[in-house]
Amino acid sequence: MSEALIVLDPAAEKSLQQQIREKLIQGILSGSIPAGHKMPSSRRMAEQLGVARNTVVLAYQQLVDDGFMVTRERSGFYVSETVSQQGVISHGAGSPQRDEDDRSYWRNHCNPVSVSRRALQTRPANWLQYPYPFVSNEYDPRLYPGAEWRECTRDIFTAREVAQWATLGNNEDDRHLVEQICTRLLPRRGIYVDPGQILLTSGIEQACYLLGELLLGAQRKLALAQPAGGETGEIFRRTGAQIFPLTQDADGPQLDDNLKAADCIYLQPNVHNPTAVTTSLERRRRLLKQAREQQAVVIENDCDHDFCYHGSPLPPLKSMEGGSSVIYLYQFPKVIDPGMQLAFMVAPKPVIQRLRALRYTLRERVPTLNQRLLAKFVAAGHLDAALFKITQQLKERWIALGEALMYHLPKLKVRRASCGTACWLELPEHIDGTQLQISAEQNGLLLEPVGDGSAVRLGFSAIDADRIEGGVRVLAQLINGELHAGEENLSSASGRRLSAKDLQHEMPGAIFLGTNTLGESYRIELKPDGTMLGYSRNDVEMDETDTGRWWLDGDQWVRQWRTWSYGRRASFHVVTDGHRIKWFNETGNLIDAAIIANE
Secondary structure (H helix, E strand, C coil): CHHHHCCCCCCCCCCHHHHHHHHHHHHHHHCCCCCCCECCCHHHHHHHHCCCHHHHHHHHHHHHHCCCEEEECCCEEEECCHHHHCCCCCHHHCCCCCHHHHHHHHHHHCCCCCCCHHHHCCCCCCHHHCCEECCCCCCCHHHCCHHHHHHHHHHHCCHHHHHHHCCCCCCCCCHHHHHHHHHHHHHHHCCCCCHHHEEEECCHHHHHHHHHHHHCCCCCEEEEECCCCCCHHHHHHCCCCEEEEECEECCEECCCHHHHCCCEEEECCCCCCCCCCCCCHHHHHHHHHHHHHHCCEEEEECCCCCCECCCCCCCCHHHCCCHHHEEEEEECCCCCCCCCCCEEEECCHHHHHHHHHHHHHHCCCCCHHHHHHHHHHHHCCHHHHHHHHHHHHHHHHHHHHHHHHHHHCCCCCEECCCECCEEEEECCCCCCHHHHHHHHHHCCEECEEECCCCEEEEECCCCCHHHHHHHHHHHHHHHCCCCCCCCCECCCCCCEECCHHHHHHHCCCCEEEEECCCCCEEEEEECCCCEEEEEEECCCCCEEEEEEEEEEECCEEEEEECCHHHHCEEEEEEEEECCEEEEECCCCEEEEEEEECCC
16 A cells, blocks of 8 residues: 555655655555555565665654554554544545535635636646746746845844844844945935835735725726736735726826726836736826826836846835835845745834834734845845846846847847846737747747736746747747648658667656646656656646656557556657657557756
């Protein structure tokens, strides 16, 4: 029973002993390995997993020490009975409820929820391993300043530091972090405020939720530039406010009747998401003047201010004349703190006091440990150094993307701001963005359709500069129709058909990424010893794993899973085409295609 639960990954950072221990704990707690179950002997388990016996012995002994297993003299290892007595529910405790039986019951009790399907779409589980990940709002992990964070982590766990941050009240913000924001971050943007005018939040989304609760409602009107990216538009809609769409030109939001009728205006003047429009200085002045005349509140999301590749960023609205009616939002870049996603608001003290009270009712604030850690990071100068290094890396990618688009797609309209981490590419009328996304993913290129599907957003924060041109070349071929959507067969397939000698050379150690017909992302690794490891994730983010074996039969590649595909043996002819690999059955029909992963 236990052997099916354990799939070891020798390339993982965790040791084999730790992997065995964690997999067994998962099986015990879930009930898959029931209480009282006799475990295989260490020798048998080691043979099944292909590891040294001592590795299994040490893993078993740790489980005994932790109370998950017990030993019986001359009998072996058993799962402890006390685990289930502590409240862990076994799979055998009863038959599961059928969701279909309760669907009508819950439909009558739940309010309708409206969320765009595109917002719920998830990227492939291993998106970073695709050859051309043009994804936005993601960052290359190699840019993350890990050593600097480790240094700060050591500092905040001294007795003196713990006594300071661990004793903060349940609605207080760390004064050290607020001081760093007031004295280091905001003055560079021309904003000078007191600590009482700052409130920390768990990301921009929480800030927008609080502002929506405070400023909006059924009788209020909010002007919002279209198309609206992210979740902010949906958050504001849930307040019941009337949403007035704002049109944009090359200088930013236009001062039309919708803007003039609004009680509140939400702007991203630095780089609008997703259109990459930067609001000009003159348009900023006119927006502030108009807002002051109609006594409207302006919410300014100063996103991507830190990454500027040409000249200097324009001043935020909050720092300009008439900025007293502006509520300023800022989120620390994801590449700096991907786990924290900490943001803050700048507003007059009476507004901050009300927002703080609202935040208290949610019982959700940024953990004090994270606040003090970020304060140390900023105070030590690590934030400045990291932003400088990252900006240089992103600038190379920004330049490479611009050059590639001009060379390979010179006739299409591209909007690329001097800040930010993505550009906007308008598609020809006969191209549908959603279909293009599907075809692109099949060719190892990840991109995001936006708006009504007439444009795509190309992010460059997670792709190396030297890969950008290759990805744009593939995109151009798809758009120009050089890669046809018609299904191939073995005789007409583009690429190189692998012979027996090619298969012997290229298959051992290969890793493939793809999406099956159910929309599930999968990862397959071929071990040199003939074993296979499979991993998949479905649309509700449930992980599945399986093992199997593979071998060669002349010019055919043969595989057999333990449980997937009914455990049946299947033989394929293999064709590779750049980063793509295609499998054809014995009659020459295309069965599946995947991406050859980059490790």
